[in-house]
Amino acid sequence: MEELLEILNELHPDIDFNTQQNLVDEKILDSFDIVTIISEVADVFDITISAEEIVPDNFNSASALYSLIEKKMDDED
Amino acid sequence: MRKRLIGITVSFIVAAVGLWFLQKLLMPKYMDDIVEGAMIAEYYDEEKNHDVIFIGDCELYENISPAVLWKEYGINSYIRGSAQQLIWQSYYLMEETLQYEKPKVFVFNVLAMKYNSPQSEAYNRMTLDGMKMSAAKIKSVQASMTEEEDLIDYIFPILRYHSRFDELGKIDINYLFKKDKVTFNGYYMRVDVKPAQNIPEAKPLGDYNFGDTAYFYLDKMVELCEKNNVELILVKAPSLYPHWYDEWDKQMSEYALDHNLKYYNFLNSTDDIGLDFAKDTYDSGLHLNLTGAEKLSTYFGNILSTECDLPDRRNDKKLKEIWEEKLKAYDDEKNRQYAENEK
Amino acid sequence: MKKKIFTVLSAVVLSICLTACGSNDVKVIENNKDDKASESSTDNSGETSKLKGYVFEADGQNGKVSITTEIEMNDILKQLGDPDNYFEAESCAFKGLDKTYTYSHYEIQTYPEDKKDLISCILFKDDMIKTAEGLSIGMTKDQMEEAYGTDYEQKGAMYVYKKDSSFLGFIIQDNIISSIQYFSDALEQQQN
């Protein structure tokens, strides 16, 4: 989770990712941000998030994103 | 629920009245310049028991004066004329006229035979917009429409004239509901003179036969008149232009013979009528002016009353009253125009 | 890899087959709005100096004058000079005049449109003048076909050739050309 928050904070230092629950719906994260996040996450956690997993539900909050990452890690190693 | 239904009904009524009013406002009034557009509608205000009804284009409404026919022969007549009236429009006007009255004679001017297909939207409008809504009107519209036109635009003319919003003027308000008379029983009076000269030679045509559509409606006219026991008379007004070809004349003569109709080509009797094309025309021979029209009317009235056995109705008290008023207006207008011409 | 290529190829071939057998002149009405302005603005590149359709070469005051139908009479009139005879006819009800200009060997008729007079008809009056392709009154039908081909429409005695929006008509009596006239759509309709 720490590592994820680090990635996010680097992208948008002005946002408090611990509390924000509507990152996508309120357009805080745009498509460029999401691509950056995915490629960083791929690097750090060694997982691949595929296009069909890019839905608001998975990206609306840091915790949602983290649970996606966890699920992926379970699945893949 | 009931309240809502009432609400909807009321809104629709208010909306419809508003639309009707706007449509009235936006339709051209034809009162200041192109008065020909107001002619067709004038008929509906008339006392409808005419002996003779002329149906056709400008070669009738500028060349025949019903006032003279009444004054000299006691013939009560009316001209249902409009600019460039096409033959199917004339036919449907006949059909419509028969809904109102049954004259003894219909007179049709045969120049319209030269047109076999719809011509122009503007002329269509002048003939058709004036007609009251009826089956005959719808059929006439369908026969007359050019490719760019739609029936719906005739049923709801506001769809056609909405773009007039920036041309609206005093005239549209003044004549919103009541219009002036522009004709005398359909006759459009002009007293000015422009001698006929320099009329070009007729252009040779490849095919002198009138078109099938034109004949189709002429046949229908004959049929309609037979069925209603009205005599149909064909005439060709003595206008020098557009050119009336001998080949055309022959076709009409033969047609009249075949169908047992009277056909008078007044071009052949200009001397008998006494027409002087240096004086009796106001546009170099296309149309007659008042003096010309009165001469022709005298001549033709004589034919009508003798050959068609039309009674002299000058003793009819009611008619006499109506005509007295009309003749006065006729003379007033005549004097007004002459006075204006003097200036 | 092979499979992939096959997949792509088969898909492309299939779709080409489908579109190819359907191609014809059906009008394009794809309402992809964004195409609009660009397409319409492509039409405006034509030059205006060259006359389209059948052209008649008349002798003007200063050399040849090219005349065809649907062009403005004013310009032509300046080059041709005053006509021998001039006649104007008011169109019923509407403002504007149908005008006829008669010169020694031919006659030009105009009709009003948008405050301009456009030429509706050029009529040969004698055998002193020729069409641009060299035909004059008095020549034979064979000569006409030689010069203009047989792609005409026949209306009674009139043989009508069409080029762009202009018409050229020959009236032939006893195999001899008796009248030559250039005319436009505007007139064509009236005579039907």
Add this chain to the structure above:
Amino acid sequence: MLFTSFEFLVFLAVVIVCYYIVPKKIQWIFLLAAGYVFYFIASPVYLIYIMTTTVSVYIFTRIIQTRKDTFDIHFKKIKKQLDRQQRKDIKSQEKKKEFRLMMICLLFNLGILAVCKYTNFAIGNINFLLGAVGSSKRLLTVNMILPMGISFYTFQSMGYLIDVYRGTCSAEKNLGKLALFVSFFPQLVQGPISRFNDLSKSLFEKHTADYNTITFGMQRILWGFFKKLVIADRLLPAVLEICGDTSKYQGAYVLVGMLFYALELYADFTGGIDIAIGTAQTLGIHVTENFRRPYFSKNIKEYWNRWHITMGSWFTDYIFYPISICKPMLKVSKFSRKHFGEFIGKRVPIYLSSFAVWFATGVWHGASWNFIVWGIGNFVVIMISQECEPFYRWFHSKINIKDKFLFKLFQIVRTVLLMSCLRMFDCYRDVPLTFKMFGKMFTGFDISQLSVSAFQLLGLAISDYIILFGGMILLVAVSIIQRKGSVRAKIAERKAPVRFIIWYALFLTVLIFGTYGIGYDSSQFIYNQF
């Protein structure tokens, strides 16, 4: 059948009445029939195309779905006996097979689209190249049919195909229902491009006639007519005049033309979409919004989130994401990060996939270099503004004007101008001419050109300008009110006479000031070209 034609209104009236009369069970079948009739009227040949797409998508999605279902059952059974690596392998093998199926169908349908739409463009370019190398050979251009709305229904069905492949929606079992999804007539001509999950529910549902739904729908249609007939079509002659005669209209005129076109396009496109969505609404069907007051956007990225939304999100979901996060791209990213440093490495996937998206967007808009350059232009502007982001952030941290009204207004005006400049590629004949005219706008700018009489020479009369001005004010006012919720809902709260007056006034405005009929021959002519 144009939305603004009388025929369409009659068609619509018949459809609405019948829709609520027929048994509820077959309402969707009736809609399908209506869609096919709508298409048939345009041209019977078109039906073959839309049916081909429908059937091919149906077959492939069914196959993919069946595979998925059987695989899932099978996989559950054997799951326990396998170790992780084996599971992964089996899964990816299955995915590959599904991918291949999906690609066959995708390429087949995009192939049809490409051949219909781009054959002549390709031939033109080949001929140009032939000329460039000095060959005298030329390919003849062919007369291709371009079925109505092919770009829209192809994209819509391809989105559905990919969704099924991804498993985000399950394949429709009923061919008829899928056919209805592809051929739903209100959005057939110019979108919006709907997603199956969004549209399907209300599309196949049973609907009972509801006063509010139907009146709201009709009000939306009326508003669309207003935008299209009163504003867009009235303005169009001036736009065409300015863009058509480039030797006459230079300097300040270019700016005028650009702004006129911005208004014309907005009114035309959003008006059409209003009619489409309103039509669907009268039938009780909810269609995704396609615009959200785009001209209030503060930057170009925001603009593209608010203009033609369904197309933008289609490109994002089905092109941008797949390309930018696919494995090869991640490898490229890693590689460049290693060799060119963090800064460039991070940007590579975004740049490459954005370029792909904007190139595709350009191509999608039309078969011409104008649109391709236009797409790339958008790409360039977006990337520049993306790179400037840190600067903006720094700027705003120093000077606090971010929330000032005037600054916002400046941002909005800037964005509109920027988009209008790019859109010049839309107006002018070819790319060099566009650049030339763009230059002329600055070099030949002379405000005195724009006299009152000069404006009248553009084919519009004073009265037209007054109407346009009034219409624009109404547009802006409605947009401002709309920010706080549906305008129609606000009006519906009013008393009946007020409602009546508002809607009747709008109706009369369209009826009288609308640009339709014989009185407007010139616009008639323009319609016919398209």
